[in-house]
Amino acid sequence: MKVWDFYKKKAPLAAFITGRLITMLVLLFFLGFALFGLMELAPGDIVDQMMSQQIMSSMEGGHKNNQVKNSDDDLFNEKQMAQLRSEFGLDKPFYIQYFKWLERVIIHHDLGTSLISRAPVSFLIRSRIWNSVLLNLISLVFITLFSFILGVYFSSKAGSNIDTAVTFFALFFHAFPGLLLLILVQLFAAVTGLFPVTAYPDFSFADAPARFTFSYIHHIFLPLLVSFLGGAGGTMRMIRATMLDQMGMPYIFALRARGISEKRVYLNHAFRNTLNPYITGSANLLASLFSGSLVLEIIFAYPGIGRLMYEAVMQQDINLVLANSMFISALVLVGMVISDILLAFVDPRIRYGKE
Numbered sequence: 001m002k003v004w005d006f007y008k009k010k011a012p013l014a015a016f017i018t019g020r021l022i023t024m025l026v027l028l029f030f031l032g033f034a035l036f037g038l039m040e041l042a043p044g045d046i047v048d049q050m051m052s053q054q055i056m057s058s059m060e061g062g063h064k065n066n067q068v069k070n071s072d073d074d075l076f077n078e079k080q081m082a083q084l085r086s087e088f089g090l091d092k093p094f095y096i097q098y099f100k101w102l103e104r105v106i107i108h109h110d111l112g113t114s115l116i117s118r119a120p121v122s123f124l125i126r127s128r129i130w131n132s133v134l135l136n137l138i139s140l141v142f143i144t145l146f147s148f149i150l151g152v153y154f155s156s157k158a159g160s161n162i163d164t165a166v167t168f169f170a171l172f173f174h175a176f177p178g179l180l181l182l183i184l185v186q187l188f189a190a191v192t193g194l195f196p197v198t199a200y201p202d203f204s205f206a207d208a209p210a211r212f213t214f215s216y217i218h219h220i221f222l223p224l225l226v227s228f229l230g231g232a233g234g235t236m237r238m239i240r241a242t243m244l245d246q247m248g249m250p251y252i253f254a255l256r257a258r259g260i261s262e263k264r265v266y267l268n269h270a271f272r273n274t275l276n277p278y279i280t281g282s283a284n285l286l287a288s289l290f291s292g293s294l295v296l297e298i299i300f301a302y303p304g305i306g307r308l309m310y311e312a313v314m315q316q317d318i319n320l321v322l323a324n325s326m327f328i329s330a331l332v333l334v335g336m337v338i339s340d341i342l343l344a345f346v347d348p349r350i351r352y353g354k355e
Contacts, residue, residue: 013344020340024333028326033098035325039318040094101322112319114312121323124308129327131200132304136293139224143231144278150232151239152271158244167237174233178226182299185222199223199300223296238281239274246270275346279339 008015092100104110111121150166157163173181189195199222201215246252247270255265294306301307305324312320 013341016344017337017341020337024330024337027333028330029102031329032102032322032326033095035322036094036098036101036318039316039321097318101319111323114317114320121319124320125305125323125327128303128305128308131302132293132297132306135220135223135296135302135304138220139227139231140282142224142228143235144282146228147232147235147239148274148278151236151274152243152266154236155240155243155247156266158240167240170233170236172233173229174237176230178230179295179299181226181229182223182296185226186299189222195219195222197300199296199302220302223300223302227293227296235278235281238277242274242277243270246273272346276343279342279346282335282339 004015007018101112104112111125113119114121114124117124154163154166186197189197196219199219201212201219203212203215205212243266252265252270255269256262293302293304294310296302297304297307298310305328309321309324309328311317312324
C-alpha cells in the first residue's frame with residue numbers, strides 16, 4: 001500500500017489510469033464467468049443442435065426409416081454425443097471450462113475455434129469487427145457534430161416556436177422504439193426502391209474501391225439515419241439543457257457586464273463547460289450504439305460483430321459468444337477510461353490525485 005500511495009502521490013493521473021485498467025480486467029473476468037454460467041443454464045447445448053440438424057437432414061433426404069427409432073442407433077448417437085462433448089470440453093463444469101479458456105487466451109493468445117464453423121475465433125471477429133467499428137464511428141461523429149451545433153444554437157432560441165418544435169421531435173425520436181423505426185425504414189426502402197433493403201454492397205472493396213465507397217454510402221444511409229435520429233435526440237437535449245444551465249451562472253452575468261460579446265460568451269466560455277457531461281456520457285453513448293447496432297445488423301443483413309454475436313448465441317457456440325462479448329465489453333470499458341482521461345485535460349478543476 002505504501003508503494004501505491006507513493007505512486008499515486010507522484011503521478012496521480014497515471015495511478016488513476018492504472019487503477020481503472022485493473023478494475024476493467026476484474027470486471028472482464030467476472031463478466032466471462034457470468035457468461036459461461038448463463039450459457040450453462042440455457043437448455044441443450046451445441047452438440048444437441050448438431051445432432052438435431054443431422055437427423056433433420058436425414059429425414060429431408062428421404063431416410064425416414066428406423067434409424068432414429070432403433071435402440072442400437074440411439075446408443076450409437078449417445079456415444080457420438082458424449083464423444084463430441086468430451087472433444088469440446090462440454091462434459092466439465094462451466095467454471096473449469098472458463099478457466100481453461102482463460103489459460104488458453106492468456107498463455108497461448110488463442111481465442112479458440114468456433115464449434116460450428118471450426119474457423120479460428122480471432123479470424124471471425126477480425127473479419128467482422130471493422131465493419132461494426134466503422135458503422136458506429138460514423139454514427140458517433142454525426143451524432144456529436146449535429147448535437148453540439150443544434151444544442152448550442154437552440155439554447156440561444158430557448159422558448160421560441162422553432163425551439164419548441166425541434167425539442168419535441170428530438171424527444172419523439174429519442175423515445176421511439178429503434179426496432180420499429182428500423183423495420184419502417186426498411187419497408188420504405190422495399191416499397192419505393194430508392195434505397196437497398198440491405199446495408200452492405202454485394203461486392204468487396206478490393207474489387208472496385210471507388211464504386212464500393214459510393215455503394216456503401218447508398219446502402220448504409222437509412223440505417224445511419226435511424227441511428228442518428230435515436231442518438232442525436234437525447235444528446236442534443238442534454239447539450240441544450242447544459243448550455244441553458246451555464247447561461248444562468250453568475251460568471252456569465254459577470255462576463256456580460258464586462259462588455260464581452262454574446263458570441264464569445266457562448267462559444268468561449270459556456271460552450272466549454274458543456275464538454276464535461278458529454279465526455280462523461282460518451283462512453284454510454286458508444287455502448288448504446290454497439291448494442292443498437294446488433295438489431296440494425298440483423299434487420300439490414302450488415303456483416304458486423306453484432307450479427308456474428310446473434311448467430312453464435314442462437315447456435316450456442318460458446319467460444320464465439322464469449323470472445324465477442326469480452327471484446328465488445330473491453331471496447332466499452334476502454335471508452336470509459338478514455339473519457340475519464342479526457343475529463344482531466346478538459347477541466348483543470350479535476351485532479352484525480354485528490355480526494
